Every structure is written in structure tokens, then in C-alpha cells.
Amino acid sequence: MKITSSSDSRLPLYQRLSDEWLAKIASGEWQPGEAIPTEAELTQHYGVAVGTVRKAIDCLVNDGLLERNQGRGTFVRRPQFDASFFRFFRQLPATGEQGIPESHILSNRITAPSATVRHALELDADEKVVHLKRLRTIRNGRRFYEDIWLPAKAFHRLAELQPDEFDPLLYPFYEAQCGQIIASAQETLSISTAHDEVAERLQLAEGTPTVRVERIARGYNRKPLEYRIAQGPTEGFRYQIDIN
Amino acid sequence: MKITSSSDSRLPLYQRLSDEWLAKIASGEWQPGEAIPTEAELTQHYGVAVGTVRKAIDCLVNDGLLERNQGRGTFVRRPQFDASFFRFFRQLPATGEQGIPESHILSNRITAPSATVRHALELDADEKVVHLKRLRTIRNGRRFYEDIWLPAKAFHRLAELQPDEFDPLLYPFYEAQCGQIIASAQETLSISTAHDEVAERLQLAEGTPTVRVERIARGYNRKPLEYRIAQGPTEGFRYQIDIN
DNA sequence: GAGTGGTCTAGACCACTAG
DNA sequence: TAGTGGTCTAGACCACTCG
Numbered sequence: 001m002k003i004t005s006s007s008d009s010r011l012p013l014y015q016r017l018s019d020e021w022l023a024k025i026a027s028g029e030w031q032p033g034e035a036i037p038t039e040a041e042l043t044q045h046y047g048v049a050v051g052t053v054r055k056a057i058d059c060l061v062n063d064g065l066l067e068r069n070q071g072r073g074t075f076v077r078r079p080q081f082d083a084s085f086f087r088f089f090r091q092l093p094a095t096g097e098q099g100i101p102e103s104h105i106l107s108n109r110i111t112a113p114s115a116t117v118r119h120a121l122e123l124d125a126d127e128k129v130v131h132l133k134r135l136r137t138i139r140n141g142r143r144f145y146e147d148i149w150l151p152a153k154a155f156h157r158l159a160e161l162q163p164d165e166f167d168p169l170l171y172p173f174y175e176a177q178c179g180q181i182i183a184s185a186q187e188t189l190s191i192s193t194a195h196d197e198v199a200e201r202l203q204l205a206e207g208t209p210t211v212r213v214e215r216i217a218r219g220y221n222r223k224p225l226e227y228r229i230a231q232g233p234t235e236g237f238r239y240q241i242d243i244n
Numbered sequence: 245m246k247i248t249s250s251s252d253s254r255l256p257l258y259q260r261l262s263d264e265w266l267a268k269i270a271s272g273e274w275q276p277g278e279a280i281p282t283e284a285e286l287t288q289h290y291g292v293a294v295g296t297v298r299k300a301i302d303c304l305v306n307d308g309l310l311e312r313n314q315g316r317g318t319f320v321r322r323p324q325f326d327a328s329f330f331r332f333f334r335q336l337p338a339t340g341e342q343g344i345p346e347s348h349i350l351s352n353r354i355t356a357p358s359a360t361v362r363h364a365l366e367l368d369a370d371e372k373v374v375h376l377k378r379l380r381t382i383r384n385g386r387r388f389y390e391d392i393w394l395p396a397k398a399f400h401r402l403a404e405l406q407p408d409e410f411d412p413l414l415y416p417f418y419e420a421q422c423g424q425i426i427a428s429a430q431e432t433l434s435i436s437t438a439h440d441e442v443a444e445r446l447q448l449a450e451g452t453p454t455v456r457v458e459r460i461a462r463g464y465n466r467k468p469l470e471y472r473i474a475q476g477p478t479e480g481f482r483y484q485i486d487i488n
Numbered sequence: 489g490a491g492t493g494g495t496c497t498a499g500a501c502c503a504c505t506a507g
Numbered sequence: 508t509a510g511t512g513g514t515c516t517a518g519a520c521c522a523c524t525c526g
Contacts, residue, residue: 012495038511049497051295054512062306070512071504185487189433191455191478209453209478211435234435234453241485243429256514282492293516298493314493315523 013048017056025065025076026220028179035073036066065183065220079171079183103168106133106201110152110159117149120216120227128152130159135201136168144232145201150225154180171217180225185217189239198231211237257292261300269309269320270464272423279317280310309427309464323415323427347412350377350445354396354403361393364460364471372396374403379445380412388476389445394469398424415461424469429461433483442475455481 011019024030037045042053057074060066067077113121113129121129132148148170150158155178158166167173171182192212194204204210210231217226255263268274281289286297301318304310311321357365357373365373376392392414394402399422402410411417415426436456438448448454454475461470 014495040511049499051498052496055495057512068512069505071506071510073505073511187485187487189481189483189485191435191453191481209435237433237435239433239483241431241433243431258514284492293518295517296515299514301493312493313524315491315525317492317524 014055018059032078102137105163146230182217183220188214258299262303276322346381349407390474393471426461427464432458
């Protein structure tokens with residue numbers, strides 16, 4: 001069996017295989033939660049040795065796209081890293097779960113993006129975006145406010161829903177509603193001040209310092225799918241990172 | 245050749261090998277910057293197949309401890325992640341290098357640790373610490389103030405030096421002076437306020453909000469080697485993280 | 489040209505999972 | 508018990524580095 005993906009034939013075989021399979025995951029041919037073909041099947045299908053198949057799978061496992069289960073099979077991992085964002089306002093490190101913040105969508109409309117948003121999402125000049133405004137409440141009562149922008153081309157459906165039809169966890173919701181899967185993200189923290197709607201929604205005086213977390217979330221193909229700015233009060237804010 | 249490290253013999257061979265080699269790196273038997281024995285030598289020495297040696301090396305490469313160079317050899321990597329801390333006060337993402345912040349040691353003394361410090365460094369009840377106070381200045385003139393605590397047992401030499409003998413990059417300096425190598429770290433960001441010496445050194449009014457970065461840095465064996473609290477003004481603060 | 493790591497093969501046997 | 512991934516072997520050939 002030939003490799004169909006358009007990868008450079010000078011690349012190592014295992015690389016080309018893992019590229020091929022990445023494409024299958026990205027396209028949805030291999031669905032999150034499902035098992036991929038067994039090593040034996042892949043070996044036979046592509047006419048390569050097991051070791052090569054294993055090495056290709058290794059790559060995708062290391063990238064967090066696949067998950068092996070001895071005796072069961074190899075599965076497409078559902079990127080579940082929304083959980084990792086509970087570093088946001090986490091009270092104490094490793095203090096156990098604290099549940100999903102309450103979530104209230106304030107608005108969901110299609111708009112023309114600002115230059116900043118267009119740049120962050122790498123949009124063409126005339127592309128529209130879906131703009132969500134959201135208020136979240138952590139268990140301890142702290143709130144934060146989010147502006148979320150998504151390319152209308154892929155996410156227009158979100159503008160057609162009622163605000164109360166949204167799930168508190170957006171990433172699985174994007175997948176269910178729009179077939180778009182968030183695979184990675186980059187966050188930038190800074191300190192800002194509350195103004196206008198932010199101040200009002202967070203019940204803070206104008207100009208109060210806030211923590212600001214800016215996030216660009218991307219799909220498997222590294223294309224930006226979501227640009228998000230979250231702001232919340234500084235008290236009790238904690239953000240924890242491991243570095244190697 | 246037998247494996248000398250005390251690893252559980254139920255573990256896979258490649259695991260035991262990589263544990264063994266990790267110990268060699270941690271103990272300094274394999275020095276940073278130097279090449280480790282070739283795959284052929286290791287294969288013969290331990291009486292295992294190349295594939296197994298390669299897999300063991302893979303583990304250490306993935307953990308960032310070794311670095312392969314085709315045609316040259318496999319080298320012990322000098323953990324150089326101080327650079328990654330230039331996310332701290334980085335002005336714009338990927339705006340190019342900004343050099344090493346100027347650094348001024350204000351004091352270096354042996355003291356009895358507070359309960360917090362003792363806990364962070366996992367010290368016994370009567371253990372002492374070296375306490376460094378440091379003021380750093382970024383190229384753009386912004387300053388931040390650091391308290392740094394290290395177990396006196398391994399770092400007492402730092403208390404015997406003159407403040408101006410310290411290098412601006414502490415981690416290579418620890419290695420050179422005390423033979424201690426920092427391998428990983430955990431940081432926690434929060435928002436605090438400036439008081440006393442911090443306020444004075446940063447020339448901020450008492451109670452001004454500050455960014456606070458708390459760090460526990462560990463050696464190869466995961467034992468805490470350094471506890472550090474950095475505080476700086478909130479303006480211009482940016483901290484960027486990639487998440488997968 | 490000698491030596492290094494990089495890729496790839498074609499098996500064997502083991503440990504775990506599920507029906 | 509059949510099928511899965513996990514470990515391990517013993518080679519082959521290639522690409523790169525350096526003297």
C-alpha cells in the first residue's frame with residue numbers, strides 16, 4: 001500500500017507514516033476515542049516492519065495524539081486539556097479537583113474582527129468571526145470574563161444557537177457542533193485593568209488591576225481556531241507551570 | 245556487565261539502563277557537555293541489543309538529559325533552561341533575544357529557614373539555608389527583586405563568596421561552585437503587593453501590586469535544590485506558555 | 489576511510505484485556 | 508483462548524562527521 005499523504009519522500013518511513021496518520025486524525029477519518037488499526041494490520045497494509053509502525057505510533061503518542069492500551073489497542077486521544085486550564089485560579093497546587101466553573105454565555109454574534117483578532121486568527125481581510133462573551137464563576141465565587149473569537153467559516157453554527165444551549169466546556173462542544181478539534185494552545189499572561197463591560201461584569205471599579213490570560217488555540221494542522229482573552233480579579237489568582 | 249543501580253528487576257531492561265545512566269549523569273560520572281560511550285560500547289558492556297540501548301537513550305533524550313549528534317556521538321546536555329525564564333518580562337513573543345538581565349547580589353548569608361522555606365526545600369528541622377537577595381534589571385530598565393534559598397549543606401560555599409563574585413546566570417554558577425545541577429523547575433505565578441525591602445528596592449509605593457513568581461528548582465533526583473521568590477512591577481509583565 | 493548515530497527489518501516471547 | 512500492545516534481539520544499510 002502506498003502512502004497517500006503528500007510528504008517528502010526523502011523523509012524517514014516512520015515520519016511519513018506518522019504524517020499520514022496525523023492527517024487521518026485531523027480529517028476525522030480516525031475518530032477521537034476510537035481504536036486505530038492494530039499494529040499487525042498497519043504493518044501489512046503499508047508493507048513495513050512492525051518496528052517501523054511502532055516508531056511512527058511512538059511519535060504520535062509522544063505528541064499526545066494517540067494513547068496505547070496494552071491488550072486493548074491504540075486509541076485516538078480526545079484532547080482534554082481544558083482541564084489543564086484549571087491552573088487558572090487554582091487555589092492550591094494539587095488540592096484535588098474543583099469541578100467545572102459555572103459558565104454563562106452573554107452573547108454570541110457574528111462580527112467583523114478587529115485587526116488584533118484577525119491577526120491572531122490569521123484571517124483573510126474580509127473574513128468574519130463569531131464573537132462569544134462569557135462569564136464564568138469558580139466554585140469559590142470568583143468570576144472571570146472572557147471574549148472569544150472564532151473563524152465564522154468553521155464556527156458560524158455557534159452564532160445560530162441560543163446562549164443557554166452552550167456547554168460549560170467549550171472544546172468538546174466545538175467538536176460536537178462544528179467538528180473542530182483543539183489540539184494545542186499558547187497562553188500569555190499579563191496584568192491589565194478592568195474597563196467598561198469587563199469592569200461591570202466582574203463588579204470591579206474602573207481601572208482595578210486584573211489578570212489577563214490571552215490564548216490562541218490551534219487544530220492539529222496548527223491553524224488557529226480560537227482566540228480568547230480572559231480577565232479576572234488578581235486576588236487568589238495562581239497559575240502553575242512545570243518546566244524541564 | 246551487571247546493572248549496578250538498585251532498580252527493580254521487574255522493570256524493562258531499557259528502563260533499568262536509562263535509570264542507571266541517569267544516575268551516572270546525576271553523580272557527574274558522565275559530565276555535561278561530554279559524550280557518553282558509543283552505542284556499540286554500551287551494547288557490549290551491558291550485553292544487550294543495540295535496539296535496547298537505543299530505546300534507553302531515547303528515554304533520556306526525551307527527558308532532555310542527552311542530545312544526539314549524528315556522526316559525532318551522544319552528549320550529556322547542559323540544562324540551559326534559565327533561558328526559558330526570559331518569558332519573565334518578555335516584551336513581545338518571539339521578539340528576539342534580549343540578553344541576560346543585569347544582576348546585583350544584595351546579600352548572601354546562612355540563616356535558619358522559615359517554615360515555608362523549610363517545607364519548600366524539604367529540609368530537616370535543624371538544617372540551615374543560604375539566603376541570597378538579588379536585584380535584577382532587564383534591558384528596558386524594569387527591575388525585579390528575588391529572594392533565593394538553597395540548602396546550606398550543598399551550597400554553603402555561596403555564603404563564603406563576595407557578592408560581586410556571583411555570575412548573573414545562577415544555574416551554571418551553582419554547577420561550577422557547588423557541583424549541583426538544576427534539572428527541572430515548577431513555577432507558580434500570582435499577584436502580590438510590594439512591602440518593606442521589596443518596595444524599597446523596586447522603588448514602588450508600599451502596597452503597589454506586583455507580579456510574584458515562586459519557583460522550586462530540582463536536581464536530577466527530583467530533590468529541591470532552590471526555592472526562589474521573584475517580585476516585579478506588573479507593567480509590561482508577560483509570561484508565555486505552550487500547552488499540548 | 490573509520491566511526492558515529494539514524495533507519496529499517498523480521499522475527500521471538502511476554503503481559504495484559506476481553507469474550 | 509485469541510488478540511492486543513510491550514519488550515527484546517540481531518542483524519543490515521545509510522548519512523553524517525572528522526581526521
